[in-house]
Amino acid sequence: MYKELDPILHSPLRLAIISLLVKGGEFDFNTLKEKTGATSGNISVQLKKLEEAGYITIEKSFKKNYPHTDVSISKKGLTAFEEYVNSLKDYLGV
Amino acid sequence: MDDQIKNAEESFQIIKDMIENEKARFNENGFVYLFWGWLAIFCATLEYVLIFSEVHQHYYAWFTMLLGGLFMGFYFRNKKGRSSMPLTGKVISCLWISIGVNIFISAFLIPVTFGHLLLFFILAMIGVGTTISGALIRFSWLTIGGIICNILAFVTIFVPSIYWGVISIAAIIFADIIPGYMLRAKYRNRHV
Numbered sequence: 001m002y003k004e005l006d007p008i009l010h011s012p013l014r015l016a017i018i019s020l021l022v023k024g025g026e027f028d029f030n031t032l033k034e035k036t037g038a039t040s041g042n043i044s045v046q047l048k049k050l051e052e053a054g055y056i057t058i059e060k061s062f063k064k065n066y067p068h069t070d071v072s073i074s075k076k077g078l079t080a081f082e083e084y085v086n087s088l089k090d091y092l093g094v
Numbered sequence: 095m096d097d098q099i100k101n102a103e104e105s106f107q108i109i110k111d112m113i114e115n116e117k118a119r120f121n122e123n124g125f126v127y128l129f130w131g132w133l134a135i136f137c138a139t140l141e142y143v144l145i146f147s148e149v150h151q152h153y154y155a156w157f158t159m160l161l162g163g164l165f166m167g168f169y170f171r172n173k174k175g176r177s178s179m180p181l182t183g184k185v186i187s188c189l190w191i192s193i194g195v196n197i198f199i200s201a202f203l204i205p206v207t208f209g210h211l212l213l214f215f216i217l218a219m220i221g222v223g224t225t226i227s228g229a230l231i232r233f234s235w236l237t238i239g240g241i242i243c244n245i246l247a248f249v250t251i252f253v254p255s256i257y258w259g260v261i262s263i264a265a266i267i268f269a270d271i272i273p274g275y276m277l278r279a280k281y282r283n284r285h286v
Binding site for chain 1: 102103109116117119120232
């Protein structure tokens with residue numbers, strides 16, 4: 001019996017964001033945008049969904065009078081990612 | 095086909111290591127840095143007390159650090175086996191064990207040869223260790239604290255040894271105490 005894949009993570013951009021955060025800890029909005037190649041609007045929407053699920057934390061501040069957004073993974077997000085990877089392993093039989 | 099399975103296994107192993115490293119970062123509560131930081135400040139203060147009490151062997155105060163080493167040995171043995179540590183944890187552990195051993199041996203050897211460089215060597219080692227640890231767990235307070243500790247190491251070459259205690263305390267505040275409390279605050283925020 002295969003486990004259902006987490007629908008929050010089972011989307012290319014959201015999975016890319018979480019993968020980057022697992023690898024790099026935390027990123028600012030512009031770096032995420034640059035690394036994923038997505039538009040600002042799309043990134044914002046996906047970040048909001050991940051934040052609502054409790055998978056990431058977003059901190060907004062100002063740097064040199066410009067708005068600055070830092071995104072980091074939460075413990076819940078890390079656990080969800082681990083479960084997602086384990087489910088994929090089951091699917092692939094590795 | 096076998097190669098593909100092997101590649102998939104390796105890929106999953108890399109992802110698993112990444113997750114384990116990130117988990118270790120989540121569980122870093124600053125205890126180790128605070129423990130060593132406050133113990134070193136206690137030793138430096140005790141040494142000043144012994145100096146002003148005109149005790150000739152005032153440097154014996156630093157032997158308290160050995161008790162700290164024993165305590166840490168038991169603490170980590172009870173907490174988690176080394177084999178289950180992620181790679182980052184193993185690297186940091188090896189790094190600090192080798193730094194500790196070097197400092198311990200130098201504390202006996204350097205005073206009879208290059209005594210005026212003893213604190214420089216100790217603080218430089220701690221500074222490098224702290225900077226590398228900060229880089230490995232991606233915590234900039236620790237990296238910057240290590241760099242400041244390293245700079246203070248060079249300052250000790252140019253000041254009389256009576257000021258070494260004060261410089262040691264300053265270096266420890268930057269390398270251990272401030273990052274330790276910042277790590278603790280971060281840990282508490284994440285585990286609310």
